Amino acid sequence: MAPAPDSIRSTVENYVRSVAKGTTDEILALYAPGATVEDPVGTPVRTTDEELREFYSVLESLDQTGEVITVKIAGNTAAFLFRLVTHLGEQDIVMEVIDVMTFDDDARITGMKAYWNQEDMQTVPAG
Amino acid sequence: MAPAPDSIRSTVENYVRSVAKGTTDEILALYAPGATVEDPVGTPVRTTDEELREFYSVLESLDQTGEVITVKIAGNTAAFLFRLVTHLGEQDIVMEVIDVMTFDDDARITGMKAYWNQEDMQTVPAG
Structure with a gap:
């Protein structure tokens, strides 16, 4: 059974x-x-816990702001547009991405795919 | 080889x-x-031409306005948020959906998945 939309959104x-x-x-x-x-x-x-840990640990020391722009849910899946701003002193790196995720019955993520390329990453003066 | 991002966007x-x-x-x-x-x-x-034709032919007689809000391209795939407004006299049905598509070398669509549910469809007074 698919998790409730509110659980996926959360x-x-x-x-x-x-x-x-x-x-x-x-x-x-x-x-x-x-x-x-x-x-x-x-x-x-x-695919491994080690690979996921390596991937995300890069972000831990960064000063970032995140915002979910829109979430579309279908069954046990969601596609969502979000913005991630990395603050680097005088400059911000603004990134907008669409992620697609699948979820288990407890609304834990079982798969994530991120749709973006270099054009979706822009450097702007710090806002 | 993946098609050029501009071809996918087109x-x-x-x-x-x-x-x-x-x-x-x-x-x-x-x-x-x-x-x-x-x-x-x-x-x-x-999966068949007949099934695709049946699916889309329903739209042909409707008075609609479409708008691409954002497109994120990764290799030979794209995820995009779009808005489709169906004009029904006094009322509009506004629908916002994220589609994920895969493309062949000529930027023709080889697969489409649409992420939405009933909550993404809203009836509003005609604008």
Whole structure:
């Protein structure tokens, strides 16, 4: 049975908040065991806890702001547009991405695919 | 080899315009032979030309306006948020959806998955 849309929405909000402001452990706690990550789509799929930890740990020391712009839910899946701003002193790196996630019955993430390329990453004066 | 991002973007723009204003033939011309459609995600996948034709022909007689809000491209895939407004006299039905598409080398659609549920469809007074 698919989790309730509100549970999926809550995981998505927690995910973007944790990616921006949280620890690697907080991000990984949102994933189900055996989950896979393909970010961006077309690059090798990360399949182990170690690979996921390596991928997200890069973010931990960054000063970031995250915002979910829109979430579309269908059954046990969600596609969502979000913005991640990395603050680098005088400059911000603004990134807008669409992620697609699948969820288990407890609304834990079982798979994530991120759709973006370099054009979706822009450097702007700090706002 | 993945098609150029501009070619993918052009197919996406043509798709949304054709869904809103075009004929079923115009929509189907954007698909590669053997393409599949899952709309919304979680419902049975349409796999034959006849099934795709049946699915899109329903739209042909409707008075609609379409708008691509954002497109994220990764390799030979794209995820995009779009708005489709169906004009029914005094009322508009506003629908916002995220589609994920895969493309062949000629930027023809080989697969489409649509992420939305009933909550993404709203009836508002005609604008």
